[in-house]
Amino acid sequence: MHLNPPPATGPDEAEDVAARADAHAIAPLLNCFLREVAEPLPGPDEWRVHRLPGSGRLLRVRGARRPAEPQVRVAGAWQRVDHAELVKLVADELRRHTGVSNHELPAEMTDSRDTVAALLTARARATPPDDPYLRSEQSLLTGHPYHPAPKARGGGPVAGWLPYAPEAHARFPLTLLGVREDTVVEEGDTSALDAVGDAPPGYRLLPAHPWQLDLVDLAPAFADGRLIRLGTTGCDAWPTAAIRTLHLPEHDLFLKFSLDVRITNDIRRLWRHDLLKLRRTDAAATAAFATGHAAWLSDRGYRTAHFAFEELAVLVRDGLRGHLLPGATALLAAGLAEGFTGSPLDGADDPAAWWEAYLAQVVPPVLTAFAEHGVVLEAHLQNTLVAFDTDGMPVQALFRDAEGVKLLPDVERAAGWERLVYCLVVNHLAEIAAALAERHPALDPWPAVRRELARHDLPEIAGLLAAPALPGKTNLLLRWTNADGADARYLPLPNPLAGP
Known part of the structure; x- marks a missing residue:
């Protein structure tokens, strides 16, 4: 892949990255906390003051669209809270507000903030793509503006996910697998997959996301020959904002993979029940865009193996060239x-x-x-x-x-x-x-x-x-x-x- 490793940082640079990571992580956490839990109070224009219903504490922030600089009223004075302190505050208020405890979400909030710090460090040495489309897909350092942990990456080590992070301008070849023909499951038009590599007789080609292969245990299938390794693609794939959906510009193609990682609200697998209804929903959407110049990027079909139906599924999606207006x-x-x-x-x-x-x-x-x-x-x-x-x-x-x-x-x-x-x-x-x-x-x-x-x-x-x-x-x-x-x-x- 084409991403320089995060450089060693001095104290000043590390402090700057930490402050910027806090700011990126605080804004969406505050957005959803203030929207869903806190009670707004009248106050001066430069500060938005809220009462926290669980404890009665007062919280104030600057800014509206991307709130910043949270402060809590303590002993008659306002005290600034950083991201770690805000996570503790939010967790305490949610326990009081809902009567429910949750130990996973605070860890995800912390993971999201630490992910941003790693991305900021890597991004400083990475080269943005020349293509403005790819640049737009790889621009989301803050991410979902109303989610408490929009950048969480499952809590794994940075080295496990950073090579595949769109926000760090990653690009990398796909791993090519051969799936024994009698184990293949596919539906729709998957012919585009056969153009990205070659499979030997008795096997069908199945591209795989290398991060997903690190997350699932397929050793038995490799051992008995149901799966074989065929190297990598001759061209790079670019991760889009969805992380598990990759763009192959040379083939004018998008491929969407399962990824056994929680990203925002869900484990991002291609679930069997969704795949089985895909042809019907895609056909309906395609028909809805049959006229007019707006376009639907069709999810043409999927291919997988019956012994790892969800884990190895890959979805084939239309590229852009056949849909974009000339010159756009x-x-x-x-x-x-x-x-x-x-x-x-x-x-x-x-x-x-x-x-x-x-x-x-x-x-x-x-x-x-x-x-x-x-x-x-x-x-x-x-x-x-x-x-x-x-x-x-x-x-x-x-x-x-x-x-x-x-x-x-x-x-x-x-x-x-x-x-x-x-x-x-x-x-x-x-x-x-x-x-x-x-x-x-x-x-x-x-x-x-x-x-x-x-x-x-x-x-x-x-x-x-x-x-x-x-x-x-x-x-x-x-x-x-x-x-x-x-x-x-x-x-x-x-x-x-x-x-x-």
Whole structure:
């Protein structure tokens, strides 16, 4: 792989990395803690003051979108707390608030912060990709802005995961395995896999993520010949923001692997039940994008071995070239929200026109898929790519991940709509709107969102524009109570759309 090892650091540099890692880790932890648990109090504009209901303590922070500098009121004075102290505070409050103990999540919070420190150190000596698309995918040092441990890597040693970290600008060859033909399980179009290497007679080619191979025990299958090693790919794969989904530019292909590591809410395996329904959900999403210039990156099929169905599964996803408008450059929406060198959001000379163009590309395909095809896209920041012309204006949206797609009537319409609103409006548009407003404080982004939504003839739109609240996912409470990662629970958030 092409990543220089983290260099030795002096005291000043180590202190700087520690402070920056704390800042990156504190912001999302505070975001979800303040959203889900704390009670806001009136106070001066420069500080946001909250009462913690479990203990009655007062907590104040600076900033709104990315809160910082947390302080707790102790003996009549405000005391600054660092990330480690904040983890202890949050854990104590959650025990009081829920009546439930959890020893895993505090460790994940610490792991997430330590991961950021390792990434900052490695990133200082790594070379960012020239391709702006890959640069956007590998830009997420903070990650999910409303998760208590967005960068946790399973608590393993740094040497085990750093070579595969997108945030450190990693790229690496895939391991090639041969799977004995009588043990192969596949569905859909997996022919693209056969182009990345060669398998001997009696075997089928199966690319594997080298990190996953370090995590699972396949020794019996290698011993009896069900699996053989065939070297590595002749080209590098680039990890995207999803970590286990890799981009192979030379083959114009994405491959998604199982990864037996908890990342945000879930162990990131390709679960059997999801794979078995993949063809149906992907076909429905493909049909929903059959017209118009928005694109769906199809999950064409999967290949695996029946003796390690989930562990070795690899999913084949469309590349970009066959979908992008000529001359356009695709970028990850989450990268726009967090920021990266060359982001067109930074160069928007007319932010109102830029924002209206963005909404015109992103919103209609999601609503049309729901209204006309019963397809509930998971159109959050990490599943949405937005393509820009040479002037930096949004001209196309591309969506991905059939695993996250829900279909009506498999889910009730009201539940599907709630999920759509959370993913599209709360997770996605609100973050881009806030990032744009930070750069252009005179811009109110929400009237344009209201206008775009009002253009669509869906019975739910009027209610959305008048509702006092939007659904906010409770990632902190979900993890603290060990709920299933797919079991989304929401709390009401003030609705910025509810205007005249």
